[in-house]
Amino acid sequence: MKKSSLVSGFYKLSPKERLHLVKEFANLSDEECDLLQNTGSLPLSIANRMIENVVGAFPIPLGVAVNFLVNDVDYLVPMAIEEPSVVAAASYAAKIVRDGGGFRTSSTPPIMIGQIQAVGIKDPETARQRVLEAKEAILKKANEQDPVLVAAGGGAKDLDAKVIHTTEGPMLITELYVDCRDAMGANAVNTMAEAIAPIIEDLTEGRVCLRIISNLATKRLARAWCFIPKESIGGQEVVDGIVNATAFAAADPYRAATHNKGAMNGIIAVILATGNDHRAIEAGAHAYAALKGRYTSLSTWEKTEKGDLKGSIELPMAVGLIGGAVRTHPIAKIAVKILGVKTANEFAEVLAAVGLAQNLAALRALAHEGIQRGHMSLHARNIAVAAGAPEKLVDSVAEIMVKERKIRMDRAKEIINEIGRTTDK
Numbered sequence: 001m002k003k004s005s006l007v008s009g010f011y012k013l014s015p016k017e018r019l020h021l022v023k024e025f026a027n028l029s030d031e032e033c034d035l036l037q038n039t040g041s042l043p044l045s046i047a048n049r050m051i052e053n054v055v056g057a058f059p060i061p062l063g064v065a066v067n068f069l070v071n072d073v074d075y076l077v078p079m080a081i082e083e084p085s086v087v088a089a090a091s092y093a094a095k096i097v098r099d100g101g102g103f104r105t106s107s108t109p110p111i112m113i114g115q116i117q118a119v120g121i122k123d124p125e126t127a128r129q130r131v132l133e134a135k136e137a138i139l140k141k142a143n144e145q146d147p148v149l150v151a152a153g154g155g156a157k158d159l160d161a162k163v164i165h166t167t168e169g170p171m172l173i174t175e176l177y178v179d180c181r182d183a184m185g186a187n188a189v190n191t192m193a194e195a196i197a198p199i200i201e202d203l204t205e206g207r208v209c210l211r212i213i214s215n216l217a218t219k220r221l222a223r224a225w226c227f228i229p230k231e232s233i234g235g236q237e238v239v240d241g242i243v244n245a246t247a248f249a250a251a252d253p254y255r256a257a258t259h260n261k262g263a264m265n266g267i268i269a270v271i272l273a274t275g276n277d278h279r280a281i282e283a284g285a286h287a288y289a290a291l292k293g294r295y296t297s298l299s300t301w302e303k304t305e306k307g308d309l310k311g312s313i314e315l316p317m318a319v320g321l322i323g324g325a326v327r328t329h330p331i332a333k334i335a336v337k338i339l340g341v342k343t344a345n346e347f348a349e350v351l352a353a354v355g356l357a358q359n360l361a362a363l364r365a366l367a368h369e370g371i372q373r374g375h376m377s378l379h380a381r382n383i384a385v386a387a388g389a390p391e392k393l394v395d396s397v398a399e400i401m402v403k404e405r406k407i408r409m410d411r412a413k414e415i416i417n418e419i420g421r422t423t424d425k
């Protein structure tokens with residue numbers, strides 16, 4: 001039977017009831033469910049192997065966004081994030097997009113770029129030609145470093161070289177294009193870049209310095225787009241508001257940074273949940289947003305002739321299902337299982353859809369009721385807890401602050417005292 005990610009009232013269930021539903025959807029074992037609900041479940045021995053100087057682990061909540069339909073496939077989306085509202089907003093936007101048939105996506109092959117910097121070259125243009133002529137030998141040397149990747153259908157596929165003019169004089173930058181298949185690929189690419197450095201030195205008669213992957217993964221792009229009937233999003237005014245908001249982001253980097261941050265809220269939460277490298281994804285996304293010389297929006301939202309909404313996003317997506325922490329972190333393994341993606345490309349495309357959903361949710365709230373209403377009720381609960389509200393008073397304190405539009409620690413403390421006095425009487 002085809003499983004659906006369309007779940008109404010998921011938020012109203014208890015964590016145990018929600019997990020039961022996820023367990024059925026993703027065929028999780030009892031052991032995996034136990035691990036998920038034991039919130040300290042990164043064994044110290046594993047943590048100690050992951051990074052240096054380990055003293056403990058830092059748990060953050062793992063939620064599941066529902067309603068995602070991408071290329072007619074249903075996905076439950078695991079998200080690790082400390083910020084309230086993100087998971088709810090993603091689920092809400094995914095439901096709206098479902099009304100228009102769900103997300104459509106595409107992606108390029110998973111090609112990463114490795115850079116080899118050569119300096120002190122007398123004739124950089126001739127050196128460039130020599131590197132390009134030696135392409136086959138260079139690719140062969142690179143591929144000898146990773147027979148496993150080559151056997152999986154990946155490996156170094158092509159290269160290019162460019163002369164750049166810097167404050168330290170001209171440099172020849174060789175760029176190796178490596179198909180990383182289901183790996184993010186930084187280790188794989190860096191190993192290859194280091195291995196071919198001596199060949200580059202011979203060819204250029206210069207000195208090789210840096211040999212490292214580029215996080216501006218312009219050859220590894222993921223795209224998502226969707227169509228939304230105007231009735232599903234709250235009518236013509238909301239559509240116009242979203243289109244105007246996008247024009248603002250496209251024209252103004254101060255707005256674009258926040259516009260893109262909204263999309264990255266969703267993407268990074270999934271990246272974290274699956275043990276991927278979120279710094280790599282952030283660096284790639286923002287550099288891509290500035291690629292044409294001015295920082296701008298990663299997404300576009302347009303009005304169709306009939307006044308409906310269509311949106312799209314395109315960004316680099318260097319993600320893996322192999323390597324890094326993906327296969328070592330016990331919760332990351334379960335998160336990948338919940339998501340159910342089988343290749344890094346499928347994963348990248350779902351992430352693009354999540355980014356577009358998150359962007360839509362933020363724009364809809366901004367264009368419609370203002371961001372504070374939805375956002376602040378959850379935030380208010382956090383402030384109430386931080387101000388020392390006992391469990392039974394948290395909701396009432398939060399409610400009063402939201403009503404007064406004064407969501408502040410000092411006010412929370414006052415309310416706790418006021419309610420405390422009333423209940424003491």
Ligand code: NAD
Nearest residue numbers: 148149152180181182183184185186187188277280323324
């Ligand atoms: P990795 O080296 O652990 O795993 C990749 C390897 O897995 C491949 O080289 C290949 O040998 C093997 N493999 C087996 N089956 C495969 C398949 N189907 N597809 C692809 N590979 C397969 O990890 P990685 O992905 O090369 O590197 C990722 C790690 O590098 C992350 O932890 C990241 O944080 C880190 N890192 C990032 C940067 C950066 O982004 N600038 C720099 C250095 C390190």
